Amino acid sequence: KAGVTQTPRYLIKTRGQQVTLSCSPISGHRSVSWYQQTPGQGLQFLFEYFSETQRNKGNFPGRFSGRQFSNSRSEMNVSTLELGDSALYLCASSSGTGDYGYTFGSGTRLTVV
Amino acid sequence: QQQVKQSPQSLIVQKGGISIINCAYENTAFDYFPWYQQFPGKGPALLIAIRPDVSEKKEGRFTISFNKSAKQFSLHIMDSQPGDSATYFCAASTWNTDKLIFGTGTRLQVFP
Numbered sequence: 001k002a003g004v005t006q007t008p009r010y011l012i013k014t015r016g017q018q019v020t021l022s023c024s025p026i027s028g029h030r031s032v033s034w035y036q037q038t039p040g041q042g043l044q045f046l047f048e049y050f051s052e053t054q055r056n057k058g059n060f061p062g063r064f065s066g067r068q069f070s071n072s073r074s075e076m077n078v079s080t081l082e083l084g085d086s087a088l089y090l091c092a093s094s095s096g097t098g099d100y101g102y103t104f105g106s107g108t109r110l111t112v113v
Numbered sequence: 114q115q116q117v118k119q120s121p122q123s124l125i126v127q128k129g130g131i132s133i134i135n136c137a138y139e140n141t142a143f144d145y146f147p148w149y150q151q152f153p154g155k156g157p158a159l160l161i162a163i164r165p166d167v168s169e170k171k172e173g174r175f176t177i178s179f180n181k182s183a184k185q186f187s188l189h190i191m192d193s194q195p196g197d198s199a200t201y202f203c204a205a206s207t208w209n210t211d212k213l214i215f216g217t218g219t220r221l222q223v224f225p
Contacts, residue, residue, distance in 0.1 A: 004156075031211045033211055033212065033213075035213075035215075042202075042215055042216075042217045042218060043157070043202065043213075043215035043218075044215075045212050045213065045214070048210070048211045048212060050211070055210075055211070056210050056211065056212045058212075090156050090157070092156075092213075094211055096211055102147075102159065102211070102213065103159070104149075104156030104157050104158065105156050106154070106155050106156045107155075107156050
């Protein structure tokens with residue numbers, strides 16, 4: 001079956017702009033989680049959506065937001081970009097019913113200049 | 114209390130040798146402990162995972178050892194191969210969240 005698809009793979013944005021990243025989960029998976037990966041902070045949990053509702057949230061400022069659609073696809077938005085937002089943003093999908101079957105996408109590499 | 118501490122930061126092993134990576138946690142509510150492998154330009158891929166009701170799990174050349182009383186778990190890679198060169202992350206989660214707490218990662222290099 002198809003894996004987790006993240007688009008775009010690479011993005012370059014200017015400070016102050018906003019950006020939207022997309023994630024299509026594995027077919028049948030209802031939970032989508034987002035993670036930020038940086039050399040300094042490692043892999044950090046942003047938030048998780050299940051059946052269009054945010055179920056968990058990490059310790060990130062309100063500039064980071066997300067949503068999930070009825071087909072389980074998810075988008076993540078970052079407003080007023082800062083240089084420190086440069087990172088690999090990873091999406092993981094799972095059934096969301098406690099079987100822990102997380103599958104990660106290849107990520108979107110965001111560079112803020 | 115939510116942290117997962119991972120060591121070493123980097124590891125160099127000869128082909129055929131054993132690679133050992135260690136992790137420690139504080140939160141006793143964690144009940145799922147996976148290990149992920151990540152190659153450059155790719156997302157993390159699940160290698161092997163364990164629940165706290167067992168002390169060891171083996172899948173091929175990969176073994177997780179789990180010590181509940183010490184709140185530690187480790188990954189052993191037997192007969193390490195150059196293709197195993199990657200970054201390895203331990204992680205932990207609780208049953209009622211789809212939230213993984215990751216260790217800081219170990220960069221493994223296996224030389225022929």
